[in-house]
Amino acid sequence: MLLFVLSVGLSVTLGLMNFINLAHGAFAMLGGYTAVWLMRQFGLPFLLTLPLAFLAAAAVSILFERTLFRRLYGAGELNQVLFTIGLVFVAAAGATFVFGTGQQPIVLPDWLRGSVELFGLRFGIYRMFLIVVALAITGLLYFTLERTRFGAQIRAAVDNQRVAQGLGLNVERIFAITFALGSGLAGLGGALAIEIVGLDPSFGFHFLVYVLIVVAVGGLGSVTGSFVGAALLGIGDVAGKYFVPEIGSFLIYLLLVAILLVRPMGLFGKR
Amino acid sequence: MFAKTTYAIALAAGLSVSYQALAQETVKIGLIMAYSGPFADTANQMQAGIDLWLAEHDGMVGGKKVELIKKDTGGPAADVAQRLAQELVVRDGVDIIAGFTLTPEALGAADIATQGNKMMVVMNAATSVITEKSPLIVRTSLTIPQLNYAFGKWAVEKGGVNSAYTLVADYGPGHDAEKAFAKGFTEAGGSIVGADASPVANPDFSAFVQRIKDANPQSVYIFIPGGAQPPAIGKALSDRGLTPPDVKVFGQGELTLPEALESMGDTAKGIITTFHYTMERDDPLNNEFVKAYRDANNGRSPDIFSVGGFDGMHLIDEALKKTGGDTDGAKLVEAAKGMAWDSPRGPISIDPETREIVQTVWIREVQEVDGKYQNVIIDQIPNVKDPLHGAAK
Amino acid sequence: MSAVAPASSDPVAWLRRRSRLSVFEIVFWLSMLLPFFFFPTYLTLASQVAITALFAISVDLILGYAGIVTLGHAMFFGLGAYVAGLLSARLGWGEPISGLFIAGAFAGLVGFVASYLIVRVQHMALLMVTLGLGFLTYELANAMTWLTGGTDGLSGVNTWPIFNHFRFDLWGYTAYSYSLVVLLLGFLISRRIVNSSFGLALRGIRENVRRMPAIGSEHRWHLQKVYTISAAMAGVAGALLTQSTNTVALEVLSFQRSADVVVMLILGGTGRLYGAILGSIIFLLVRDQAAGLNPQYWYFWIGLLLMIVVLFLPKGILGGLSRLVRRNG
Numbered sequence: 001m002l003l004f005v006l007s008v009g010l011s012v013t014l015g016l017m018n019f020i021n022l023a024h025g026a027f028a029m030l031g032g033y034t035a036v037w038l039m040r041q042f043g044l045p046f047l048l049t050l051p052l053a054f055l056a057a058a059a060v061s062i063l064f065e066r067t068l069f070r071r072l073y074g075a076g077e078l079n080q081v082l083f084t085i086g087l088v089f090v091a092a093a094g095a096t097f098v099f100g101t102g103q104q105p106i107v108l109p110d111w112l113r114g115s116v117e118l119f120g121l122r123f124g125i126y127r128m129f130l131i132v133v134a135l136a137i138t139g140l141l142y143f144t145l146e147r148t149r150f151g152a153q154i155r156a157a158v159d160n161q162r163v164a165q166g167l168g169l170n171v172e173r174i175f176a177i178t179f180a181l182g183s184g185l186a187g188l189g190g191a192l193a194i195e196i197v198g199l200d201p202s203f204g205f206h207f208l209v210y211v212l213i214v215v216a217v218g219g220l221g222s223v224t225g226s227f228v229g230a231a232l233l234g235i236g237d238v239a240g241k242y243f244v245p246e247i248g249s250f251l252i253y254l255l256l257v258a259i260l261l262v263r264p265m266g267l268f269g270k271r
Numbered sequence: 272m273f274a275k276t277t278y279a280i281a282l283a284a285g286l287s288v289s290y291q292a293l294a295q296e297t298v299k300i301g302l303i304m305a306y307s308g309p310f311a312d313t314a315n316q317m318q319a320g321i322d323l324w325l326a327e328h329d330g331m332v333g334g335k336k337v338e339l340i341k342k343d344t345g346g347p348a349a350d351v352a353q354r355l356a357q358e359l360v361v362r363d364g365v366d367i368i369a370g371f372t373l374t375p376e377a378l379g380a381a382d383i384a385t386q387g388n389k390m391m392v393v394m395n396a397a398t399s400v401i402t403e404k405s406p407l408i409v410r411t412s413l414t415i416p417q418l419n420y421a422f423g424k425w426a427v428e429k430g431g432v433n434s435a436y437t438l439v440a441d442y443g444p445g446h447d448a449e450k451a452f453a454k455g456f457t458e459a460g461g462s463i464v465g466a467d468a469s470p471v472a473n474p475d476f477s478a479f480v481q482r483i484k485d486a487n488p489q490s491v492y493i494f495i496p497g498g499a500q501p502p503a504i505g506k507a508l509s510d511r512g513l514t515p516p517d518v519k520v521f522g523q524g525e526l527t528l529p530e531a532l533e534s535m536g537d538t539a540k541g542i543i544t545t546f547h548y549t550m551e552r553d554d555p556l557n558n559e560f561v562k563a564y565r566d567a568n569n570g571r572s573p574d575i576f577s578v579g580g581f582d583g584m585h586l587i588d589e590a591l592k593k594t595g596g597d598t599d600g601a602k603l604v605e606a607a608k609g610m611a612w613d614s615p616r617g618p619i620s621i622d623p624e625t626r627e628i629v630q631t632v633w634i635r636e637v638q639e640v641d642g643k644y645q646n647v648i649i650d651q652i653p654n655v656k657d658p659l660h661g662a663a664k
Numbered sequence: 665m666s667a668v669a670p671a672s673s674d675p676v677a678w679l680r681r682r683s684r685l686s687v688f689e690i691v692f693w694l695s696m697l698l699p700f701f702f703f704p705t706y707l708t709l710a711s712q713v714a715i716t717a718l719f720a721i722s723v724d725l726i727l728g729y730a731g732i733v734t735l736g737h738a739m740f741f742g743l744g745a746y747v748a749g750l751l752s753a754r755l756g757w758g759e760p761i762s763g764l765f766i767a768g769a770f771a772g773l774v775g776f777v778a779s780y781l782i783v784r785v786q787h788m789a790l791l792m793v794t795l796g797l798g799f800l801t802y803e804l805a806n807a808m809t810w811l812t813g814g815t816d817g818l819s820g821v822n823t824w825p826i827f828n829h830f831r832f833d834l835w836g837y838t839a840y841s842y843s844l845v846v847l848l849l850g851f852l853i854s855r856r857i858v859n860s861s862f863g864l865a866l867r868g869i870r871e872n873v874r875r876m877p878a879i880g881s882e883h884r885w886h887l888q889k890v891y892t893i894s895a896a897m898a899g900v901a902g903a904l905l906t907q908s909t910n911t912v913a914l915e916v917l918s919f920q921r922s923a924d925v926v927v928m929l930i931l932g933g934t935g936r937l938y939g940a941i942l943g944s945i946i947f948l949l950v951r952d953q954a955a956g957l958n959p960q961y962w963y964f965w966i967g968l969l970l971m972i973v974v975l976f977l978p979k980g981i982l983g984g985l986s987r988l989v990r991r992n993g
Binding site: 307 | 706709712803809909911914916956
Binding site: 200201240 | 308309311312477478479481482502506510534
């Protein structure tokens with residue numbers, strides 16, 4: 001489910017805004033470092049750092065969106081890809097500069113550690129926690145996008161900028177908020193991921209590929225798709241390793257290629 | 272074409288002659304390491320070890336000023352390492368090449384060392400075969416079989432188990448570790464009940480751990496690269512209840528590096544690892560080393576990479592003293608053969624036949640000391656040679 | 665390469681005019697010989713630049729001319745590199761020129777098979793499929809340690825002297841001459857392709873896929889053809905790398921390499937063969953110099969360069985230059 005938490009934000013930027021933001025990993029890293037730094041310097045509890053990680057990534061992303069990204073909305077896919085990769089490079093160098101190259105471990109509160117016995121199977125508490133968070137995010141997002149006025153505005157703005165503008169919607173602002181939402185979710189995902197995968201300056205690159213796969217498989221712009229995609233890949237990956245460890249590492253890529261050939265828009269793709 | 276070639280060789284020879292003249296006052300050491308990319312942290316720690324040694328010796332080796340020329344490979348790129356080695360020899364006129372974070376780097380540069388007659392000091396890369404690739408390679412780090420073969424034997428003879436399940440990262444060092452451990456383990460009468468390899472870049476271990484649980488062995492042997500994975504595997508094991516004392520967990524020291532212990536918490540308790548350097552070892556030389564290292568690096572502790580760099584510099588220094596400052600590769604390597612000294616890791620020496628390091632292998636167990644978990648030495652195996660090279664001779 | 669309307673109505677003559685060598689080009693290729701005289705210590709770097717440029721041209725053929733966005737082309741580069749390496753290390757055949765052909769043919773064959781998948785998808789899905797295939801190949805090579813040497817790389821490659829005469833020397837003389845000749849050949853072939861009616865058809869596909877069938881152009885088949893050619897060329901580039909370094913590491917298949925080459929293209933300018941060459945030169949020189957100055961943070965500059973190019977020179981450096989020339993000329 002970790003994959004979901006990391007990728008849902010990208011699904012928002014990529015799917016809703018059609019902007020291929022590979023710097024997603026950089027925002028996740030930012031969120032991660034924010035959480036670590038707050039816990040280290042100010043001794044804040046882990047749970048409190050999560051919303052702060054979200055806010056930090058969102059705030060920084062608004063800055064970038066206003067100054068840089070907005071110029072690229074109309075650019076080709078490739079330019080978006082390269083620009084944001086460039087940004088990841090810069091972010092990685094920055095993180096190395098500020099925090100050094102080492103791993104940044106975090107210490108979880110006691111109630112999130114260990115595991116519980118349920119129906120004869122053991123589950124890590126932290127993983128359960130992640131699943132709960134993932135479900136909460138999905139619910140909130142689904143509600144926001146499908147059931148509120150703001151969600152309708154976003155969809156309108158994405159579908160047809162001009163008409164939306166003509167109807168008096170402030171498209172620029174809507175885009176900025178959407179982008180911040182996506183990046184904020186990345187930051188949150190980054191903070192949540194440290195416990196399982198650690199954090200160092202190459203974080204931004206490391207998970208990029210997995211996250212892209214999840215979004216591509218799930219379908220662009222579909223939160224449900226990301227959720228299913230992440231679950232499918234997660235389960236497929238684990239099952240693959242469990243039953244046929246010899247090919248465990250390629251399974252995920254085989255799945256990806258196979259699914260995309262059958263459904264180029266992903267499982268829940270709308271366009 | 273030929274005219275050009277002759278001209279260039281003449282030119283380059285001219286360059287190297289002028290460098291030779293310069294070499295009277297300075298020694299140039301070219302460092303080839305993965306300063307950027309996923310292994311940047313390893314390279315960083317090696318560099319800190321090198322820098323500490325130089326700081327303690329006023330930046331001199333063999334009575335001359337050292338000039339370090341650092342080159343970045345960005346990761347396990349053999350071709351880049353080869354080019355950099357070539358440039359160091361041809362363009363920068365270095366006297367010695369050193370560093371080598373990763374095996375492919377060392378393999379890529381080996382030919383250049385031979386052709387250019389430069390001593391090549393491998394300060395980290397740990398695959399056995401490296402030292403066979405050039406007669407001018409000397410290693411001051413470790414070989415993976417060296418640690419694990421002896422450890423496999425120890426696990427049966429003193430660890431009190433006779434079945435093990437191995438789980439290693441699916442790449443060269445992992446396979447080496449698994450082979451060496453299994454060899455030692457079975458020779459001592461134990462049996463390996465299962466072996467799996469996990470993808471290097473995918474730190475979700477739950478599936479593998481479940482497989483281990485199904486096989487129900489008395490012990491698990493784990494080899495994974497340091498970094499993010501030790502805490503991940505530690506948690507996966509404890510989630511499934513595969514923890515000491517019910518199931519013994521063995522591994523190479525990367526599994527319980529201090530950073531890993533910090534985030535593993537209780538899950539690390541009782542894990543037994545094999546390593547050639549233990550930071551906590553109470554020994555005057557080591558204590559001094561650890562203290563100086565922390566002072567120089569904002570409180571960060573040294574690790575095996577630091578000690579590899581530190582000892583590598585010591586070796587270069589001693590070899591130069593022996594040759595009287597002559598930087599000829601063959602002479603330097605000759606001087607390094609059989610050299611023995613006390614390092615922060617314990618007594619070490621260079622095997623005159625294989626140019627490999629010979630050292631003590633420490634067996635450590637994670638125990639609680641003053642409320643913090645750390646690696647406590649429970650046994651030692653002195654003067655271990657690399658079994659593959661030892662066996663070949 | 666501005667799209668000037670043809671002066672005469674004879675398309676063949678127009679194509680022929682497009683493929684004439686200009687004075688600038690001759691000067692450019694002659695300048696490629698400069699390293700021999702002025703920077704003899706940079707020859708190894710120069711040969712790697714030439715190899716990378718050939719790889720970049722192969723990607724430009726599909727990305728710049730046919731509009732196939734790829735993030736996995738290192739797959740073919742790596743295949744070529746491994747084939748050339750295995751020929752020597754496992755079969756003891758180290759003759760370089762035949763090695764190039766075999767490696768190119770093999771990569772081309774795999775490219776042909778892969779092209780059936782590639783032409784079925786577009787946009788984001790295409791990006792992901794190429795990426796997936798690239799990773800798949802990487803993982804395969806990693807898993808087949810008995811064959812490829814896995815993460816430690818393949819050693820024991822021994823390339824024989826070219827024509828039994830020119831050894832690969834420490835200075836990189838032979839390596840550079842050899843790579844440069846192969847690059848020139850690859851370049852001329854590519855030029856011939858893009859300035860043929862086939863090349864025009866590809867550009868048509870890039871501009872408007874839907875309309876091509878309407879004017880009777882088999883667009884899928886065209887795409888498959890160019891993809892195969894491009895794969896073969898990437899394979900040759902990989903084989904060159906193997907032969908000039910005598911090692912093969914897993915890294916030749918890495919995502920990093922696939923991404924780097926696309927970066928170079930964008931730097932230089934896509935849809936221009938010289939853009940590919942220029943981009944490789946700039947990228948590798950900047951990287952070499954920046955990494956020399958500061959081994960830990962050099963990629964910061966690469967990142968910055970990328971962002972600047974994308975923002976201010978969306979058509980790459982060459983594109984920007986040609987715009988300037990047109991504005992002032």
